Amino acid sequence: xxxxxxxxxxxxxxxxxxxxxxxxxxxxxxxxxxxxxxxxxxxxxxxxxxxxxxxxxxxxxxxxxxxxxxxxxxxxxxxxxxxxxxxxxxxxxxxxxxxxxxxxxxxxxxxx
Numbered sequence: 001x002x003x004x005x006x007x008x009x010x011x012x013x014x015x016x017x018x019x020x021x022x023x024x025x026x027x028x029x030x031x032x033x034x035x036x037x038x039x040x041x042x043x044x045x046x047x048x049x050x051x052x053x054x055x056x057x058x059x060x061x062x063x064x065x066x067x068x069x070x071x072x073x074x075x076x077x078x079x080x081x082x083x084x085x086x087x088x089x090x091x092x093x094x095x096x097x098x099x100x101x102x103x104x105x106x107x108x109x110x111x112x
Contacts, residue, residue, distance in 0.1 A: 001028070004046060005053045006035040013038065016056050019065050025049050 007013040013029045013036035020027045025048065026041035040049045056065055 001039045001041050002043065002046060003037045004040050004050050005057075006032065006037050007057075008035055010036055012036070012056075012060055015060070015065060016053065019056070020049060020052065023048075023052070025052075 007016060010029075010031070016038065017027055017029045020038075020040075025045045027049070028039040028041070030037045030039060038049070038053060040046050055062070
């Protein structure tokens with residue numbers, strides 16, 4: 001994860017973060033010394049995210065940045081549900097299989 005820049009207010013940082021989520025760019029927003037840092041999870045997404053940030057800073061009222069809060073909330077809820085289901089599956093797999101079976105599941109296919 002790496003910081004691509006800062007925004008002055010929590011409102012603008014949240015709006016920009018929502019836009020990034022809908023664009024498929026995982027990110028986080030964190031307060032740092034009176035401004036809001038925008039963190040990007042994937043190094044591969046940093047150039048695109050920086051371009052979006054520059055456009056946002058130039059014109060934060062651009063319509064493309066103002067319509068994503070509801071959709072971003074849906075995406076975040078779906079990811080949370082998927083993560084909970086995946087964790088539940090792993091816990092179930094660990095508790096219901098003997099250690100030998102888990103070892104077989106974890107081996108790469110070329111090793112079998």
